[in-house]
Amino acid sequence: MQIFDVLLERGFIARNEDGTPKQVTNPEIRDILNNKKITAYIGFDPTASSFHVGNLLQIMVLAHLQRAGHRPIVVVGGGTGLVGDPSGKTEMRKMLTVEKVQENMNSQKEQFKRYIEFGEGKAIMVNNADWLLSLNYVEFLRDYGRHFSVNRMLTADCIKNRMETGLSFLEFNYMILQSYDFLRLYQQYGCILQMGGDDQWGNICSGIELIRRVEGKECYGITCPLLTTATGSKMGKTEKGAVWLDANLFSPYEFYQYWRNVDDRDVIKFLSLFTFLPMEEIHKLSQLKDSKINEAKEILAFEATKITHGEKAAVQAQQDARSLFGEQKTGESIPTVEISQQELQKGIWVIELIKKSGLETSNSEARRLIQKGGAYINQDKIESIDLQVTESFVKDGEMILRAGKKRYVRVLVK
RNA sequence: GGAGAGAUACCUAAGCGGUCAAAGGGGAUGGACUGUAAAUCCAUUGGCAACGCCUUCGAAGGUUCGAAUCCUUCUCUCUCCA
Numbered sequence: 001m002q003i004f005d006v007l008l009e010r011g012f013i014a015r016n017e018d019g020t021p022k023q024v025t026n027p028e029i030r031d032i033l034n035n036k037k038i039t040a041y042i043g044f045d046p047t048a049s050s051f052h053v054g055n056l057l058q059i060m061v062l063a064h065l066q067r068a069g070h071r072p073i074v075v076v077g078g079g080t081g082l083v084g085d086p087s088g089k090t091e092m093r094k095m096l097t098v099e100k101v102q103e104n105m106n107s108q109k110e111q112f113k114r115y116i117e118f119g120e121g122k123a124i125m126v127n128n129a130d131w132l133l134s135l136n137y138v139e140f141l142r143d144y145g146r147h148f149s150v151n152r153m154l155t156a157d158c159i160k161n162r163m164e165t166g167l168s169f170l171e172f173n174y175m176i177l178q179s180y181d182f183l184r185l186y187q188q189y190g191c192i193l194q195m196g197g198d199d200q201w202g203n204i205c206s207g208i209e210l211i212r213r214v215e216g217k218e219c220y221g222i223t224c225p226l227l228t229t230a231t232g233s234k235m236g237k238t239e240k241g242a243v244w245l246d247a248n249l250f251s252p253y254e255f256y257q258y259w260r261n262v263d264d265r266d267v268i269k270f271l272s273l274f275t276f277l278p279m280e281e282i283h284k285l286s287q288l289k290d291s292k293i294n295e296a297k298e299i300l301a302f303e304a305t306k307i308t309h310g311e312k313a314a315v316q317a318q319q320d321a322r323s324l325f326g327e328q329k330t331g332e333s334i335p336t337v338e339i340s341q342q343e344l345q346k347g348i349w350v351i352e353l354i355k356k357s358g359l360e361t362s363n364s365e366a367r368r369l370i371q372k373g374g375a376y377i378n379q380d381k382i383e384s385i386d387l388q389v390t391e392s393f394v395k396d397g398e399m400i401l402r403a404g405k406k407r408y409v410r411v412l413v414k
Numbered sequence: 415g416g417a418g419a420g421a422u423a424c425c426u427a428a429g430c431g432g433u434c435a436a437a438g439g440g441g442a443u444g445g446a447c448u449g450u451a452a453a454u455c456c457a458u459u460g461g462c463a464a465c466g467c468c469u470u471c472g473a474a475g476g477u478u479c480g481a482a483u484c485c486u487u488c489u490c491u492c493u494c495c496a
Contacts, residue, residue, distance in 0.1 A: 264451050291449040325450060372444040404444060
């Protein structure tokens, strides 16, 4: 099967009821993608120091394109990040400082390398600050501003939606800058396809329009569906916030657990999107019913963790998960805090220890957890809020704290 | 620049002089049930070595025995007009 159809089947391209692609500017792109080698891009604004699972879909698209022999371009939004994309948002994002954007950009760059191969003849990474920041205002308006119709822009969903809540001129310009990005990439790299999230439709179309006017050439756009989980919430949000791809913000174990705990109804969808397993295999897994689905969830968790954190971390996370939910009740990859021998000799108040472990953030919360009967130390329920934890609780140099059924922290004594 | 409306906890949204640490909903957390799932049910949801005390209703002042609630000024947001 060829790449366009692969993307379609795996769910990267939204489908209509009858299975035909829904969000493609021009059906010609199917033949082009299937039969030629082209250059395609997706832009990423550096709004945070790490990507999260919500961004993963777009990254996977580029990885698939590369595997199919196309040349992906990653556009890092060093310039557009300073403006802020209003698409899909109900209110203006906090303006990022120039330094923060720079910092975020640097750490994001490293993350791409786990999914996409860069280098001679391979994928390209560019920063739109390189051309956007040096633009001359009046010159830019005369050369490109004249191609944009305000009337037209106002009808784009991403702008229209903001007519209610308000839209600053700064954000209004985002679309123009992104369109200009596409034009530059077309001119410089022959890039003819832009992909992006569902909310990027307006921005992408606007870029295609600009290229048509300036260069008289037809380019293409495909958007990916906006992912929500079966329960309707946004993909990649947990109680603790976003599911980060950075191991320091979100440990491989927790990452593994995120996938291990997805809703039954999402398993097949996620296997298609977030692993490289062949579809035949995924179809087989979709036959699993009821509690058997857990096997599919394990595979999903393992494969997804492998892609983001590497095989070694995935093996470790899987091992630890099995041991924690099985007999052993320990593991190296679970979130770990350290405590000193001296501190323990004096004895430490459980509530203090729970707070230290990060399981809860205040004494009151820790106290409530114990009172609700959800706090455990080394698998024994903590019965009293007055418990003093001493060396007698240490086994093999560590203690395992647990809140509820799933939240584990390892306390390492040193 | 002119006229009006508003700002309440993680979000939403009641309260409009004491009974307010602040209803309801959502979310989150713990428990029951399960399959580390969903749905459902119960409980908890400002802080504090805690039947008490301390700090919170945009900010600062004021009125009052008593303020989220009334008054003044300020900041910000929205709507209409220019």
